[in-house]
Amino acid sequence: MLERYGHGGDWTTAEERYGRPEGGWLDFSANMNPAGPPESVGRIFRDHWREIVRYPDPAVRGLRSKLARTYGISPDSILVGNGAAELIDLTVRGLRPQEALLAQPSFKEYEDALRKEAVPIKPHLLSAEEGYLPGSAAAAEASGLSRDGCVFLGHPNNPTGRLVPRRTMDELRRSAPMLLLDEAFIDFVPQEEDVSLLREAAESERLAVFRSMTKFYAIPGIRLGFMVAHPRRIAELKALQPPWSVNFLAQRIGEAVLDEREYAARTRAWLQEERPWLTDRLSELNINVCPSDVNYLLGELPADGGWTARALQDYLAGRGILLRDASLFPGLTERHFRMAVRLREENERLLRELEQAFAKGAPAHA
Numbered sequence: 096m097l098e099r100y101g102h103g104g105d106w107t108t109a110e111e112r113y114g115r116p117e118g119g120w121l122d123f124s125a126n127m128n129p130a131g132p133p134e135s136v137g138r139i140f141r142d143h144w145r146e147i148v149r150y151p152d153p154a155v156r157g158l159r160s161k162l163a164r165t166y167g168i169s170p171d172s173i174l175v176g177n178g179a180a181e182l183i184d185l186t187v188r189g190l191r192p193q194e195a196l197l198a199q200p201s202f203k204e205y206e207d208a209l210r211k212e213a214v215p216i217k218p219h220l221l222s223a224e225e226g227y228l229p230g231s232a233a234a235a236e237a238s239g240l241s242r243d244g245c246v247f248l249g250h251p252n253n254p255t256g257r258l259v260p261r262r263t264m265d266e267l268r269r270s271a272p273m274l275l276l277d278e279a280f281i282d283f284v285p286q287e288e289d290v291s292l293l294r295e296a297a298e299s300e301r302l303a304v305f306r307s308m309t310k311f312y313a314i315p316g317i318r319l320g321f322m323v324a325h326p327r328r329i330a331e332l333k334a335l336q337p338p339w340s341v342n343f344l345a346q347r348i349g350e351a352v353l354d355e356r357e358y359a360a361r362t363r364a365w366l367q368e369e370r371p372w373l374t375d376r377l378s379e380l381n382i383n384v385c386p387s388d389v390n391y392l393l394g395e396l397p398a399d400g401g402w403t404a405r406a407l408q409d410y411l412a413g414r415g416i417l418l419r420d421a422s423l424f425p426g427l428t429e430r431h432f433r434m435a436v437r438l439r440e441e442n443e444r445l446l447r448e449l450e451q452a453f454a455k456g457a458p459a460h461a
């Protein structure tokens with residue numbers, strides 16, 4: 096299976112399994128900005144590559160101050176990491192919670208980080224009937240946690256693509272002993288400033304927010320993320336982090352992309368148009384699409400079509416297209432898949448392939 100290491104976007108596994116397609120993969124399995132990295136990223140590589148003869152700044156001062164200015168928070172409340180994934184792992188190691196409430200389906204790293212530290216997990220299954228949105232029941236469960244417990248939530252959540260509703264967020268903030276909020280995809284949300292809890296996290300002992308820079312700026316290969324929490328918590332976690340975990344080029348790239356205002360505006364404008372268009376086209380194929388606030392969609396294949404997400408993934412991979420089989424997420428079924436929203440002609444190609452697949456019918460063993 097393509098998700099051998101737990102994630103989409105794994106071209107090496109795809110090539111081991113399916114061979115390398117002529118013309119390369121069209122990748123819907125990882126949720127990257129299809130515009131590719133902004134121009135400034137190329138400039139950093141060109142102009143600064145010789146500087147890798149030096150160690151990077153161990154305190155990541157340049158990028159932290161720029162993030163602090165961008166978001167209006169103190170640099171002491173920011174820790175930069177080798178991707179948000181590193182910071183999620185580090186936080187669980189540092190926090191050593193006694194138990195954790197985990198809304199599911201959700202990003203696999205929350206569960207993995209908790210299991211590595213043998214933290215007992217209380218799963219809270221988000222239901223299809225409630226649109227996979229957490230509600231008062233989640234807040235009630237959070238208030239039942241012990242004082243050293245924590246709650247993990249994606250905001251917006253992956254793979255469902257939904258923001259946590261404001262009322263639930265307020266309830267959770269009151270009831271959770273410690274709320275760990277993953278805002279890895281929130282830059283794609285036009286009203287990001289209003290819905291992000293980054294500024295609150297900078298001053299709270301009971302809230303931490305993770306942000307990724309790899310999705311919005313399409314730089315997953317360089318690894319870059321940051322977290323915001325109370326300065327005391329940040330200092331504790333920094334002491335646990337391996338030295339130089341954020342390389343020199345990543346630090347420079349992080350500083351440069353924060354100035355990419357036009358790129359950011361263009362990305363949000365593209366998504367506002369493309370997501371509803373794609374959702375409608377998928378619905379015309381009888382795919383049940385979960386409403387999304389971000390750049391990916393959770394889809395459910397029609398029950399009477401015979402296709403499972405795994406069979407469809409194999410079929411599409413044979414045609415050079417990668418799709419995420421979402422059946423492995425707790426709470427989802429063998430008919431669930433996740434796909435990135437890409438550029439119009441790429442989306443059209445996928446739609447044509449889906450149409451052909453459905454017309455042919457599922458393979459006998461699907």
Ligand SMILES: Cc1ncc(COP(=O)(O)O)c(C=O)c1O
Pocket residue numbers: 102177178179180181202249252253277279280306307308309310315318319320
């Ligand atoms: C919800 C979510 N959070 C965090 C991450 C990790 O992002 P990064 O590339 O910054 O480590 C991912 C990556 O897929 C993700 O989907």
